[in-house]
Amino acid sequence: MAEIATLNINGKSYELPIIEGTENEKAIDISKLRSETGLITIDPGFKNTGSTKSSITFLDGEKGILSYRGYPIDQLAEKSTFLEVSYLIIYGELPTEEQLADFTRRVQRRSLVHEDIKKILHSFPSNAHPMGVLSSLVTSFTAFYPGSLDPNRSAEAVDLSIVRILAKFPTLAAWTYNNQIGRQANYPDNRLDYIANFIKMMFAVPSEEYKVDPVVADALNKLLILHAEHEQNCSTSTVRLVGSSHASLYSSISAGISALWGPLHGGANQAVIEMLENIRKDGGGSKKYLEKAKDKNDPFRLMGFGHRVYKNFDPRAKIIKKAAHGVLKKLGVQDPVLEIASELEKAALEDQYFVDRKLYPNVDFYSGVIYRALGIPTEMFTVMFAMGRLPGWIAQWKEMRENNEPIGRPRQIYTGYNTRDYVEPSKR
Numbered sequence: 001m002a003e004i005a006t007l008n009i010n011g012k013s014y015e016l017p018i019i020e021g022t023e024n025e026k027a028i029d030i031s032k033l034r035s036e037t038g039l040i041t042i043d044p045g046f047k048n049t050g051s052t053k054s055s056i057t058f059l060d061g062e063k064g065i066l067s068y069r070g071y072p073i074d075q076l077a078e079k080s081t082f083l084e085v086s087y088l089i090i091y092g093e094l095p096t097e098e099q100l101a102d103f104t105r106r107v108q109r110r111s112l113v114h115e116d117i118k119k120i121l122h123s124f125p126s127n128a129h130p131m132g133v134l135s136s137l138v139t140s141f142t143a144f145y146p147g148s149l150d151p152n153r154s155a156e157a158v159d160l161s162i163v164r165i166l167a168k169f170p171t172l173a174a175w176t177y178n179n180q181i182g183r184q185a186n187y188p189d190n191r192l193d194y195i196a197n198f199i200k201m202m203f204a205v206p207s208e209e210y211k212v213d214p215v216v217a218d219a220l221n222k223l224l225i226l227h228a229e230h231e232q233n234c235s236t237s238t239v240r241l242v243g244s245s246h247a248s249l250y251s252s253i254s255a256g257i258s259a260l261w262g263p264l265h266g267g268a269n270q271a272v273i274e275m276l277e278n279i280r281k282d283g284g285g286s287k288k289y290l291e292k293a294k295d296k297n298d299p300f301r302l303m304g305f306g307h308r309v310y311k312n313f314d315p316r317a318k319i320i321k322k323a324a325h326g327v328l329k330k331l332g333v334q335d336p337v338l339e340i341a342s343e344l345e346k347a348a349l350e351d352q353y354f355v356d357r358k359l360y361p362n363v364d365f366y367s368g369v370i371y372r373a374l375g376i377p378t379e380m381f382t383v384m385f386a387m388g389r390l391p392g393w394i395a396q397w398k399e400m401r402e403n404n405e406p407i408g409r410p411r412q413i414y415t416g417y418n419t420r421d422y423v424e425p426s427k428r
């Protein structure tokens with residue numbers, strides 16, 4: 001028998017159904033609350049509010065569990081490839097060998113970007129932040145691929161839009177970097193796999209032979225898998241909200257890129273390295289910065305620490321921390337900020353302020369150390385997060401559209417002036 005919640009308002013009782021998910025999570029369904037009671041709920045930041053039901057990702061913040069379509073993140077990071085995980089997240093099942101080969105072929109043959117998009121790219125000043133450039137270039141896809149505008153056009157049209165953005169995003173990202181450093185755009189080399197192709201487009205110097213380092217490719221493959229999906233986070237909720245108005249996939253993803261850019265969200269990986277660099281320049285002591293992070297009058301936060309859902313270790317952070325030490329060793333890179341990060345982590349995990357608030361390292365705390373060791377510039381760190389999160393945004397947008405979810409339109413409690421009459425300018 002379905003459980004119910006009984007709400008008592010001024011002596012009157014209301015029964016609200018309780019729904020339960022496949023991992024025994026429960027929620028009070030308040031979809032009829034206002035029509036029955038005249039009241040709404042309010043929950044700034046949606047800390048206690050579910051926006052949807054989804055079958056894509058399960059995470060348990062208390063136990064530090066994360067799985068995509070039921071497969072644990074550590075197994076996927078260890079055994080799978082980013083393109084295979086993208087297929088799993090978007091289409092719901094691990095592909096057969098034939099399905100993966102076909103998907104890989106379809107993505108590879110669409111890795112080129114319309115030459116006119118380069119004109120838009122070159123109109124940006126070289127110091128433009130890559131996230132702003134990418135958000136604009138993805139929006140420009142609505143002009144170059146008008147067939148993508150109508151999300152209700154057909155399943156085939158939606159799938160073509162999905163394959164196009166998956167295929168072209170690495171090219172856009174690499175071209176954005178090429179443009180930033182004043183280098184001509186490197187074109188895709190479809191003899192390479194998805195990750196190697198991106199690395200070569202990023203770093204190849206024209207007229208020189210470029211060999212992709214397998215250590216770099218393996219590290220990037222793992223990082224992109226770890227960033228691929230994370231249920232209703234800020235940027236994914238943005239993609240869903242924009243898509244709920246029946247805006248196109250590309251408009252929705254462009255909005256997601258902008259939301260991810262914020263330093264409290266995906267922009268944290270850039271902010272972590274900048275913070276660690278500042279600590280290094282300031283003598284490397286973590287104590288002063290822990291005190292600053294605890295001081296309510298100081299806006300400084302320990303970037304890469306804390307999480308809305310994980311009140312235990314972010315399982316991705318554990319994998320990335322281990323990978324960071326391994327990658328730097330294999331590449332023979334000595335990076336002082338890695339030691340500072342480890343010290344800072346140790347000190348924070350022993351500090352009552354952080355313990356009381358269950359603040360642990362999150363996915364962004366160590367990822368920047370690896371990106372830096374791979375030669376990826378700091379301003380491109382969040383672009384790497386966006387490239388990783390692309391399949392997640394696509395899958396969540398697709399699920400929301402296929403479930404025919406209503407347009408998102410939250411309510412509010414008004415706290416402004418009560419009704420008052422207009423006053424002529426001469427009498428104000």
Ligand code: SDX
Nearest residue numbers: 230233264265266268293301302303304305306307308357
């Ligand atoms: C991502 O949601 C996702 O899934 C996101 C993500 C994904 O994969 O999509 O996992 C990716 O965005 C990871 C988070 C990256 N951001 C950062 O590392 C920025 C630093 N962290 C914070 O700003 C913060 O922890 C958040 C934004 C991540 C979470 O903020 P919440 O849940 O709104 O928590 P809060 O701000 O209400 O903090 C609770 C308490 C407060 O203290 P009190 O008011 O109770 O005294 O903890 C404190 C905060 O001041 N606090 C911190 C802190 N994070 C929280 N204090 C110092 N340093 C921090 N980093």
